[in-house]
Amino acid sequence: MTDRQNHSSGEDSLIARYFRPMATDPGAFNLDDDAAILQALGGDLVVTTDAIVEGVHFLPDDPPDTVARKALRVNLSDLAAKGASPAGFLLTLALPAAEQAWLQPFARGLGEDAAVFGCPLLGGDTVSTPGPKMISITAFGRVAAGRMVHRSGAKPGDRVVVSGTIGDAALGLAVLTRRVTATALADVASNALLAERYRVPQPRTALANAVRDHASAAMDVSDGLAGDLAKLCAASGVSAVIDAQSVPLSAAAAGMLARGRADIAAIVSGGDDYEILCAIPELRLAAFEQAAARAGVAVSSIGTILAGSELPRFLDSQGQALGLPRLSYSHF
Amino acid sequence: MTDRQNHSSGEDSLIARYFRPMATDPGAFNLDDDAAILQALGGDLVVTTDAIVEGVHFLPDDPPDTVARKALRVNLSDLAAKGASPAGFLLTLALPAAEQAWLQPFARGLGEDAAVFGCPLLGGDTVSTPGPKMISITAFGRVAAGRMVHRSGAKPGDRVVVSGTIGDAALGLAVLTRRVTATALADVASNALLAERYRVPQPRTALANAVRDHASAAMDVSDGLAGDLAKLCAASGVSAVIDAQSVPLSAAAAGMLARGRADIAAIVSGGDDYEILCAIPELRLAAFEQAAARAGVAVSSIGTILAGSELPRFLDSQGQALGLPRLSYSHF
Numbered sequence: 290m291t292d293r294q295n296h297s298s299g300e301d302s303l304i305a306r307y308f309r310p311m312a313t314d315p316g317a318f319n320l321d322d323d324a325a326i327l328q329a330l331g332g333d334l335v336v337t338t339d340a341i342v343e344g345v346h347f348l349p350d351d352p353p354d355t356v357a358r359k360a361l362r363v364n365l366s367d368l369a370a371k372g373a374s375p376a377g378f379l380l381t382l383a384l385p386a387a388e389q390a391w392l393q394p395f396a397r398g399l400g401e402d403a404a405v406f407g408c409p410l411l412g413g414d415t416v417s418t419p420g421p422k423m424i425s426i427t428a429f430g431r432v433a434a435g436r437m438v439h440r441s442g443a444k445p446g447d448r449v450v451v452s453g454t455i456g457d458a459a460l461g462l463a464v465l466t467r468r469v470t471a472t473a474l475a476d477v478a479s480n481a482l483l484a485e486r487y488r489v490p491q492p493r494t495a496l497a498n499a500v501r502d503h504a505s506a507a508m509d510v511s512d513g514l515a516g517d518l519a520k521l522c523a524a525s526g527v528s529a530v531i532d533a534q535s536v537p538l539s540a541a542a543a544g545m546l547a548r549g550r551a552d553i554a555a556i557v558s559g560g561d562d563y564e565i566l567c568a569i570p571e572l573r574l575a576a577f578e579q580a581a582a583r584a585g586v587a588v589s590s591i592g593t594i595l596a597g598s599e600l601p602r603f604l605d606s607q608g609q610a611l612g613l614p615r616l617s618y619s620h621f
Numbered sequence: 622m623t624d625r626q627n628h629s630s631g632e633d634s635l636i637a638r639y640f641r642p643m644a645t646d647p648g649a650f651n652l653d654d655d656a657a658i659l660q661a662l663g664g665d666l667v668v669t670t671d672a673i674v675e676g677v678h679f680l681p682d683d684p685p686d687t688v689a690r691k692a693l694r695v696n697l698s699d700l701a702a703k704g705a706s707p708a709g710f711l712l713t714l715a716l717p718a719a720e721q722a723w724l725q726p727f728a729r730g731l732g733e734d735a736a737v738f739g740c741p742l743l744g745g746d747t748v749s750t751p752g753p754k755m756i757s758i759t760a761f762g763r764v765a766a767g768r769m770v771h772r773s774g775a776k777p778g779d780r781v782v783v784s785g786t787i788g789d790a791a792l793g794l795a796v797l798t799r800r801v802t803a804t805a806l807a808d809v810a811s812n813a814l815l816a817e818r819y820r821v822p823q824p825r826t827a828l829a830n831a832v833r834d835h836a837s838a839a840m841d842v843s844d845g846l847a848g849d850l851a852k853l854c855a856a857s858g859v860s861a862v863i864d865a866q867s868v869p870l871s872a873a874a875a876g877m878l879a880r881g882r883a884d885i886a887a888i889v890s891g892g893d894d895y896e897i898l899c900a901i902p903e904l905r906l907a908a909f910e911q912a913a914a915r916a917g918v919a920v921s922s923i924g925t926i927l928a929g930s931e932l933p934r935f936l937d938s939q940g941q942a943l944g945l946p947r948l949s950y951s952h953f
Contacts, residue, residue, distance in 0.1 A: 318771065321772065321773070321856055322703075322771050322772050322773075322856070323669060323699050323702060323703060323772065323840050323841065324667045324668060324669040324699055324700070324703045324705070324762075324769065325667070325668050325669075326665045326666065326667060326668075326769055327659075327661075327665075327666040327667075327668050327761075328665075328666075329659075329661035329666065333658045333659075333660075334658065334659040334660075334661065334666065335656045335657070335658060335659075336656060336657050336658075336659050336711060336743060336744065336759075336761075337655060337656040337657070337744065338711045338713055338744065338745060338746050338759065339746050340713045340715060340746050340748050340757070341748075342715060342748050342749070342750045342751075342752075344751055345748065345749055345750060345751070346748070367655050367656055368656070370655060371654075371655060371656045373656070379668060379670045379759055381670055381672045381713075381757045383672060383674060383755055411668060412668065412669065412670065413670060414670050414671050414672050414757070416672050416673075416674050416677065416678070416755075417674070417677055418674045418677060418752060418753065418755065419674075419676055419677070419752065419753060420674075420750060420751065420752015420753045420755075421750065421751060421752045423715055423748075423750065423752075423755060425672070425713045425746070425757045427668075427670065427711055427759045429659075429668075430656075437656065437658055439650065439654050440653065440654050440655065441653070441654075508655050509655065524653055524654070
């Protein structure tokens with residue numbers, strides 16, 4: 290773990306105390322060197338990187354352990370969607386100050402997730418910044434040679450399948466930022482569940498092998514289902530039609546929808562789901578569903594890949610296309 | 622290249638326009654996927670990551686192409702010191718806005734360096750931030766299996782060798798921030814040279830094979846020669862004695878020293894040199910120097926590794942240890 294311009298003994302002991310315990314891979318050299326070694330172990334090494342910024346991707350008062358988990362999990366989600374198993378990660382931490390009260394729970398959450406997902410810390414960099422906290426993680430995964438699943442590859446007739454439930458995180462963010470408020474006692478538990486889905490995504494690591502073995506194309510849903518499906522279709526040179534009523538919703542989201550406090554267009558356009566979206570050839574659907582069941586991950590078939598280049602359509606119960614005011618979230 | 626929460630078509634075209642041309646490795650999949658594939662090619666993959674923050678590691682008015690070069694080169698410097706050859710890099714860019722006037726020269730500088738150093742872009746992430754610009758790069762290198770050079774490994778009797786010249790970048794920063802001002806016409810050229818050394822380090826990629834073949838320990842000098850030597854010695858369980866007069870200086874730095882406008886303690890404690898510091902067994906010194914000469918990189922023998930655990934000493938021409946008020950720069 291290098292700490293350019295920060296390698297005071299204070300910084301060294303910070304790293305030793307907080308991060309060394311999760312550097313369990315021999316290639317991390319106990320964080321004592323300037324670089325790490327990554328073992329391919331005969332397959333392909335998949336690399337992905339995602340950063341989260343305070344005030345943009347997480348809230349200033351989010352508990353530090355959840356910030357750490359989110360930073361790692363958004364990367365683990367990418368690996369799972371590519372059919373890869375976690376191999377390790379690099380951590381870049383930009384902080385205005387080295388506050389123990391924040392770093393201690395941050396490191397605890399990160400270390401727990403590194404252990405749970407079998408993804409040890411390999412190295413990193415800590416830098417000071419006058420700006421907001423930023424956590425950038427590069428994650429490495431292993432997949433059998435030539436077997437990474439791409440965004441491209443979806444074929445007309447393939448089923449469109451998504452894991453878990455959609456829209457919870459966007460609703461959770463709305464709850465946390467008080468754009469939606471609880472009005473009934475029953476809402477309190479739902480609100481907590483939705484907020485948790487925003488703060489701590491569930492990477493579908495357990496589904497990686499099923500995706501690798503059966504999907505013709507896959508990506509994780511991070512920018513909203515509608516926008517990400519449009520990207521998968523564009524990369525594959527196809528279109529798609531989705532039955533909006535088949536989009537899997539949590540009880541909390543379904544309840545808000547039923548009470549008119551959320552709408553389906555917002556749910557399929559919201560971000561931060563971190564579910565897997567994939568195209569599964571019809572003949573492989575049963576085998577994929579069985580593999581998903583064995584992995585303990587719910588999957589839902591929500592539509593069909595079509596020939597063509599138009600944007601995917603989401604049809605309501607009357608067969609009318611939903612108007613989607615924005616496909617996905619953008620900051621620039 | 623994933624752009625979570627930023628995958629508007631504007632962002633996609635930004636990536637296509639600016640960054641796709643430098644994604645020449647087949648494992649980058651033309652930046653169209655969520656992840657890249659890294660080929661080990663039978664050796665070990667060395668990974669390192671370093672971030673630079675506006676106002677901390679570069680100045681707000683530094684030309685964007687020099688910011689890009691510095692961001693990549695500080696990582697290439699790490700690879701070279703480990704004996705590894707560049708294989709590719711990931712780019713994470715946190716920007717307050719997507720300003721074409723900044724991005725265009727940034728991408729030009731980055732692309733030129735990627736080509737010159739044979740280090741193609743493999744992927745990355747762009748995020749918006751309300752804070753200062755931050756560029757985080759993860760670089761990959763290849764080295765024959767088991768041959769990465771570590772910080773540890775220096776043995777008593779080894780020569781301490783450093784590449785290039787020391788102190789220029791710290792003096793360049795002093796010039797750029799007007800802590801030192803030009804007082805004579807001859808200084809203007811010197812100032813420009815020193816500023817350039819701060820803005821655009823010269824990674825010693827050409828020296829990587831010589832380091833791999835001959836060094837018992839190595840690291841790059843990023844936090845100041847004195848502090849980094851202390852780290853190398855600590856990791857190796859040794860001490861060292863340095864002849865301060867042997868520390869290689871540029872004509873510009875030597876001139877400032879001669880005129881009393883810089884002092885040697887500040888020069889050996891200043892940061893941002895990005896030279897290679899290594900320990901070379903006495904019997905290998907001639908071969909190392911010949912290999913360095915063939916690589917076209919100046920190297921200087923400046924001292925000797927000693928048994929012991931005390932901090933390395935820098936001796937002046939009277940044999941007196943320099944007082945070093947701080948070993949290296951720290952922000953926290």
